[in-house]
Amino acid sequence: MDGFRFASSHANARLMAKDDRNRLLELLGSFGDLCGPVGMPGGAHRYQPVRKPSEIAPDCLRTLLPPKKILYPPTDELLEFTADGGFRTKEEATPGRRILFGLHPCDIHAVITLDQVFSGRYDEPRYFARRQRTAIVGTDCWPDEQCFCHSTKTDFVDKGFDLFLTDLGEQYFVRIGTAFGDDIVRAAGDLFRPVEPAAIDLYKERTNRRHAAFSHSVEMIDLPQIFELDYDSQIWENLGSKCFSCGSCSAVCPTCYCYDVFDQVNLDGRTGSRFRTWDSCLTNSFARVADGRNFRQERATRIKLRYYHKQIAFVEQYGRPSCVGCGRCIVACPAEISVIDVLNAIFREKVVR
Ligand code: SF4
Ligand code: SF4
Structure with a gap:
């Protein structure tokens, strides 16, 4: 693994005037295809490749789908096949370097999580081919009432980025995470300047204010053990009776990675393609097998599975929950x-009893 692909802990920092943000984005675009959050009608944002820096919404808090979709697309054509058994692996249309701009700490932790998953017992070459060509320029954020990354300890990153920008008002505090991040700084001419002591005070003050801005906290201590004890809780039945099994929660989650594979035969009946698509453990078809039986027929069992996988199974395998x-x-x-x-609710139920 090279330094470009995985950031180590940062050794350097610089300051950059906020007014120069578009200059930075132009520069980043010269290193590869730039991607970032883009505004949509109605106020939502989506994460996508951009043609010019002005398309990027730099203050976006949360995109509908996470930046994961660039590294692990919702639908991926894996190969083309023919009736005589031949096949050809499908390569990406745009195999160049990508610069992912505007990832917040939770999304960077999510990418680190996917790196672990796809480099586990089985390496996932398509993911890593993209990952290898991807640089990450993170930006900090201000929490709203749905954020709880301070509880999951994913509100700060010290690795997983090439550059990371913290908003200090008139300027950005820019942490350099990798040799590639350093290359960008060196190529930037007078865009960056050394850090002054006053900026470090501002940085600390911003960090403390941000930490205090979270409106919710989730008690994560001993949660895996508490989940074990709460396997038969009525909570799961209640959730099952509310859940529509739409799978939206998995689709938008930056750490969900389940997929389905299907073949599509062309009208000639002799050629076709194999696709991989995101799947969701919440949908009725997820645990249905070839003879029609379904191992998770009830919604309550499916929603319970999602929580148990994220909070227990993932901890057992990777040492931390997969929720960021x-x-x-x-x-x-x-x-x-x-x-x-x-x-x-799970925590209260066990602690109050
Ligand atoms: S599948 Fe997920 S998003 Fe859809 S209703 Fe159930 S919990 Fe909500
Ligand atoms: S379960 Fe997934 S989408 Fe929901 S808060 Fe956790 S990381 Fe985000």
């Missing part, structure tokens, strides 16, 4: 099911 506290599933859920409320 981004709040996207809360915003997306048509049944108004909130992960904050669920986790706090």
Whole structure:
């Protein structure tokens, strides 16, 4: 793994005038295809490639789908096949370097989580081919009422980025995370300047104010053990009766990675393509097998599975929950099911008993 792909802890920092943000974005665009949050009618944002820096909405808090979609697309054509058994792996249309701008700490933690998943027992070459060519320029953010990344300890990053910009008002405090980040700074001429002591005070003050701005906290201590004890809780039945099984919570989650694979045969009956698409453990078809039986017929068992996987199974395998506290599933859920409320209810039920 090279320094470009995975940032180590930062050794350097610079200051950059906020008015120079578009200059930085122009510069980043010269290193590769720039992607960032873009505003949509109605006030939502989506994460996508941009043609010019002015398309980027730099103050976006939360995109509908996470930046994960660039590294792990919702639908990916894996190969083309023919009736005689031949096949050809499908390569990406735009295989160049990508610069992902505007990832907040939770989304960077989510990318680190996906790196772990896709480099586990089985390496996922398509993911890593994209990851290898991807640089990350993170930006800090200000929490709203759906954010709880301070509870999941994902509100700060010291790795996983090439550059990271913290808003100090008139200027950005820019942390350099990798050799590639350093290359960008060196190529930037007078865009960056050394850090003055007053900026460090501002940085600390901003960090403290941001930490105090979270309106919710989730009690995560001993949560895996509490989940074990609460396996038969009525909470899951209640959630099952509310959940529509729409799968939106998985679709928007930056750390969900389940997928389905299907073949599509062309009209000639002799050629076709194999696709991989995101899947969701919340949908009725997720655990249905070839003879029609379904191992998770009830909605309550499916929603319970999602929580148990994120809060217990993932901890057992990777040492931490896979939820990064981004709040996207809360915003997306048509049944108004909130992960904050669920986790706090589980915690209260066990502690009060
Ligand atoms: S479970 Fe919800 S809050 Fe947690 S990472 Fe996924 S979308 Fe974000
Ligand atoms: S978004 Fe809400 S309603 Fe839809 S599957 Fe998830 S929990 Fe159920």
